[in-house]
Amino acid sequence: MTANDNNLVSPGTGAAPRTIISVDAMGGDRGPAAVVAGVALSAAKMAGTGFVLHGPEEVLRPLVDKRRVLAGRCEIRDARAVVSMEDKPSHVLRNGKDTSMWSAIECVRDGQASVAVSCGNTGALMAISMIRLRKLPGVNRPAIACLWPSRNPGGFNIMLDVGADIRADECDLLQYALMGASYARNGLGLARPRVGLLNVGTEEHKGRPELKSANELIAEKADLGAFDYLGFVEGGDIPSDRVDVIVTDGFTGNVALKTGEGTASLIGELLRQAFKATPFARIAALLALSSLKRLNRRIDPRRVNGGVFLGLNGTVIKSHGSADETGVAAAVGLAAQLAQGGFQERLAARVASAGVPGHNDAGNEDENNNNSGA
Numbered sequence: 246m247t248a249n250d251n252n253l254v255s256p257g258t259g260a261a262p263r264t265i266i267s268v269d270a271m272g273g274d275r276g277p278a279a280v281v282a283g284v285a286l287s288a289a290k291m292a293g294t295g296f297v298l299h300g301p302e303e304v305l306r307p308l309v310d311k312r313r314v315l316a317g318r319c320e321i322r323d324a325r326a327v328v329s330m331e332d333k334p335s336h337v338l339r340n341g342k343d344t345s346m347w348s349a350i351e352c353v354r355d356g357q358a359s360v361a362v363s364c365g366n367t368g369a370l371m372a373i374s375m376i377r378l379r380k381l382p383g384v385n386r387p388a389i390a391c392l393w394p395s396r397n398p399g400g401f402n403i404m405l406d407v408g409a410d411i412r413a414d415e416c417d418l419l420q421y422a423l424m425g426a427s428y429a430r431n432g433l434g435l436a437r438p439r440v441g442l443l444n445v446g447t448e449e450h451k452g453r454p455e456l457k458s459a460n461e462l463i464a465e466k467a468d469l470g471a472f473d474y475l476g477f478v479e480g481g482d483i484p485s486d487r488v489d490v491i492v493t494d495g496f497t498g499n500v501a502l503k504t505g506e507g508t509a510s511l512i513g514e515l516l517r518q519a520f521k522a523t524p525f526a527r528i529a530a531l532l533a534l535s536s537l538k539r540l541n542r543r544i545d546p547r548r549v550n551g552g553v554f555l556g557l558n559g560t561v562i563k564s565h566g567s568a569d570e571t572g573v574a575a576a577v578g579l580a581a582q583l584a585q586g587g588f589q590e591r592l593a594a595r596v597a598s599a600g601v602p603g604h605n606d607a608g609n610e611d612e613n614n615n616n617s618g619a
Contacts, residue, residue, distance in 0.1 A: 263293045264584045266577060267358035269349040270300040271327040272365025274567045277304055280364065283573020284319070285312040287581070294581050297352055299324045299345040324348040328365050330566060334372035346370060350377045353559040359584035360560040362551075362576050364568055370561065371409055371554065378559040383596050386410045386417045387556035388495070389563060390428050391502060396486040399433050404443075404483060406495040407502045407552060413494035415458035418442065420596065422463045424555040425490040426472035427595045431588040432553075432579070435489055437471060441478030443493035443501075452477065463492070470595065551576035553583070556596070560589050 268284055270277045277300055284296055295318045298305050302323040309319050324345040328337055341347050346365050352358045354377045363370050371387065380387060388406035395402040405425050406413065413421070422440050429438035442460055444452040449460065460476060467474040478488055483501065493501070516537070520530035530537070554561040560583055564576035583589075 264291075264581055265295045265297060265358040266580050266584070267297045267349045267352035267361040268299065268577065269346045269361070269363035269365055270298045270305055271324070271345040272363045272370075272566070273564070273573070274330075274364070275569060278308055279568070279570050280573050281305065281308040281312065281315075282570035283568070284577055285314050286570055286574035287577040288312075288314045288318060291578070291581050295319070296577075297322055297349075297358055299348040299352070300327070301325060322348050322352070328369045330366050332366055332369055334366075334368040337366070337369040338372055338376060341369070341373065347373055347377075350374055350559075350561065353561070354378055359589075360562060360580040362562045362564060362573075362580050364564040364566050364573065364576075366566075367408060367563055370563055374554055374557055374559070374561045378557045378561070381556050381558060381593050381596050384420055384424075384556035386413060386420075387554055388421050388424060389498075389552040390425055390555050391552045392432075393483055393491075393502075393505065395484045397489065398486075399435075401433065402483065402485075402489055402491060403429050403433070403438075404491040404493065404498055404501070405555065406493065407498035408495050409554065411494065411496040411499075413455075415455045415462055418455070418459035418492055418494070419462045419466060420556065421492045422472070422474075422490070423466065423470045423595055424592060425492060426470050427592045428553060428555065428588070429489050430471075431586045431591055432583060433489070437473055438489040439473045439475055439487070440467070440490040440492060441475045441482060441488040443483075443491050443497060444477040444479065447477045447479060449477070459492075469598065551579040553579070555592065558593075560584065 268280065270280045273280055281298070284298070288294065288296065296315070297320045298309065299322045302321050305321050309315050309321065324343060326341070326344040328341055328344045328346045337344070346363055346369060349361045349363055350373050353361045375387065387409050389409040390403050390405035391407045392401040393404050394400065403425050405421050426438045426440055429435045440463065442456065442463060444456055464474050475488055478491060480501065482488055483491055520526050552563040554563065562576050562580045565572055568576065
């Protein structure tokens with residue numbers, strides 16, 4: 246059975262679902278139970294969406310059958326092997342064709358699903374995606390874009406790259422700006438996003454040579470890319486309301502991402518300790534309970550779970566490996582939103598119209614061994 250068979254139908258309609266999402270059910274640290282629970286949580290909110298789950302059928306079938314909301318909306322593709330977090334991308338490329346991750350990407354490549362979601366090994370996922378989906382014409386290095394909690398009215402900014410490739414020259418950074426702006430338009434609904442280039446200062450004389458060159462290139466292409474370019478921005482601007490898209494290389498972006506997540510976790514732990522310190526503190530915690538819950542929801546990394554691989558001939562969402570059902574649901578929800586908005590087609594058109602020169606990048610697939618595993 247394929248994802249387009251009549252057996253895969255929207256509940257109560259008898260019609261094939263409008264959007265199919267391919268999910269690697271075996272990649273997460275919490276196992277397939279958390280992934281299936283997250284898919285079910287998303288399915289309850291998204292009528293007209295179907296799912297193809299990849300993994301051992303004898304493992305997935307009981308989990309799916311327990312979720313009534315998935316009845317008639319979920320196909321299982323039997324994939325016997327699993328990509329571990331320790332596997333090197335080069336090893337997976339040689340030996341991973343029978344894995345759930347490979348099967349999930351192949352489903353998008355064959356046009357049987359609009360987007361793939363995986364909680365698995367980032368380097369392996371990017372390597373498989375590049376080999377099977379290939380890069381968009383004109384794109385040298387794909388990027389991973391993440392949502393970052395911010396002071397903006399929509400609640401989030403976009404930052405890329407956060408770990409697809411540790412290197413980026415001025416042309417790569419220009420491509421990231423174009424792709425990030427497209428994501429902001431289609432993912433955040435911003436008609437003309439504000440784009441900034443991350444640097445150690447906002448002065449034009451600061452930064453590495455490739456940053457100075459990228460600053461000029463991005464400024465030249467801003468009108469063509471339909472975004473407002475703000476020039477250099479600093480680390481303090483990442484969560485600000487000054488900018489919508491922050492462009493940087495994968496090394497810097499991944500360090501910033503992990504630092505932000507660690508800081509949010511530390512703040513949460515310190516607050517819990519402070520409110521348990523004395524009897525009066527416990528009373529204060531009760532009085533502030535509703536405010537604390539709002540704060541927790543605002544900084545909860547599960548709500549922004551899902552890095553988008555940009556620059557490929559297909560959309561791939563990378564969920565955190567440790568994601569629980571709430572985190573998986575967020576990634577699947579983002580996947581559905583982008584698929585239903587025609588994001589991939591618009592991104593390809595935007596990159597093509599910019600006419601950014603590509604690079605002779607033979608062997609780039611092997612560079613994914615340097616991936617940070619964001």
